[in-house]
Amino acid sequence: MADSTSCRIHGLDRLEPRRILCCQLRQIGDVLLLTPSIHMLKKRWPNAVIDVFTEKKCAPVLENNPDVDHVWALDRKMGVLEALRYYRTVGTGGGRGRYDLVIDFQQLPRIRWVMLFSDAPVKLSYPPPWYNQLVYTHWAKVSGPYAAKCKAGVIMHAFGLPWENEPPRISLTEAEKAHARAELASWGLAPGQTLVTVDATHRRVSRLWPAGHYARLLALAAQQRPDLRFLLLYGPGELDMATQVRDLAREAGLGAENLLLPPRLTTLREMAAIQSLAALHLGNCSSPRHFAVAVGTRSLTVRGSTSDAWTYPGGGHEDVSLGLPCQPCGESGCPHDLKCLTGLAPEVVLPRLLSMLPPAA
Incomplete structure (x- = not known):
């Protein structure tokens, strides 16, 4: 996730999403480093439903997290047709309601399929290569140097959220x-x-x-x-x-x-x-x-x-x-x-x- 000065964030200042989907498939440590971003989103929109799309092996990281309402856990052993149906289910909310905001924190092919199937009005990521720009409606630069801050930079620059040095979170019982x-x-x-x-x-x-x-x-x-x-x-x-x-x-x-x-x-x-x-x-x-x-x-x-x-x-x-x-x-x-x-x-x-x-x- 390289830093970039290019930024496309017009029209997000009045966004009030009711349903948000965060996409980070892997690795386990990277999903854990996503949790500060999720907490920042929840702090900004406390009444919003926040779901996460990740791989099955990473899902336990998010278990019991009070900021997360639902986890879409991808089984990478799915066949091609089964996987495409699953991406469509995730992108359209699976009967749970349409997403107003989908954020791609990783830009992997499987996430792009979810983006393509989604009818969310805002599809946000860090600056994509030119050949993937049609997948997204908005993009914003990242920050650093700490890896979790780098990841959070997308929402920091898009929505003006402050970085408060949030640590990764896991909710143990x-x-x-x-x-x-x-x-x-x-x-x-x-x-x-x-x-x-x-x-x-x-x-x-x-x-x-x-x-x-x-x-x-x-x-x-x-x-x-x-x-x-x-x-x-x-x-x-x-x-x-x-x-x-x-x-x-x-x-x-x-x-x-x-x-x-x-x-x-x-x-x-x-x-x-x-x-x-x-x-x-x-x-x-x-x-x-x-x-x-x-x-x-x-x-x-x-x-x-x-x-x-x-x-x-x-x-x-x-x-x-x-x-x-x-x-x-x-x-x-x-x-x-x-x-x-x-x-x-x-x-x-x-x-x-x-x-x-x-x-x-």
């Missing part, structure tokens, strides 16, 4: 938090111990701090803070990466009691509830760092190819990087043997980690 406490206790967390969640996984090697570096960092931290308990998070297909960190950490001298590896895959909401009980989240640049912000847990992110635009500019959220001339490149591969990650020693990250922890009980 007390039952979900109680379940997380019980699970942590069953996995070995005892009263008086300090929980740190660790996301040592990533699909892109340019964002993946080496497993051996994580292992040594955890071992060094536990030497100075024996009360620390590190819980390794992992998603579908990532158990092997988490297990490798566990095994290497034990080889580095970390006691088995200091490391928790969930015996099963947690759901997104279970992960968020667990993070809400942690003193700190440590990890790569991926969605768990945004969940930490959403639940009010401090976070420290190891950066490789990504920029600091993904770091929430409120207190308690930091990132660490070597600051090489090639950073950030934003690339998935690397012609420099991933020196931005391999060259970032655990000993450099250790003082940052310790400084962000609360005193031992």
Whole structure:
């Protein structure tokens, strides 16, 4: 979503939408970063119905969100004809009423189909390429540098909404938090111990701090803070990466009691509830760092190819990087043997980690 000075927002100053559709299909972290925009819309039009069109895997992020009335959850396994019928249903409101305002925050082909089927008088997005301009009635430039502010820039510039540094939001229930406490206790967390969640996984090697570096960092931290308990998070297909960190950490001298590896895959909401009980989240640049912000847990992110635009500019959220001339490149591969990650020693990250922890009980 590149910034642009081009802007087409004429005729929106008197808009009073009764029904709004926000479109952001993926990824999970990006849908979470959409929630500040949704809250801004709800604050501006408190009586408006706000629906969201997203992918099925992302829908749990929006569950129980008081700003969201309905979630259209796309199953990407649909056949072509079934999918087209679904896009038409979403675009026309599915019998729930016509949308007055549809906002495309991502400009993916599936969203454009929804736009084409919709008869909403206002179809808003950030500046599209010339060959897609007929899909939209209005567009507005984005803002930055924080990723959620960049996303919100469309509605900020279109409707004159102020940015108030809204954090991402996830609405957890007390039952979900109680379940997380019980699970942590069953996995070995005892009263008086300090929980740190660790996301040592990533699909892109340019964002993946080496497993051996994580292992040594955890071992060094536990030497100075024996009360620390590190819980390794992992998603579908990532158990092997988490297990490798566990095994290497034990080889580095970390006691088995200091490391928790969930015996099963947690759901997104279970992960968020667990993070809400942690003193700190440590990890790569991926969605768990945004969940930490959403639940009010401090976070420290190891950066490789990504920029600091993904770091929430409120207190308690930091990132660490070597600051090489090639950073950030934003690339998935690397012609420099991933020196931005391999060259970032655990000993450099250790003082940052310790400084962000609360005193031992």
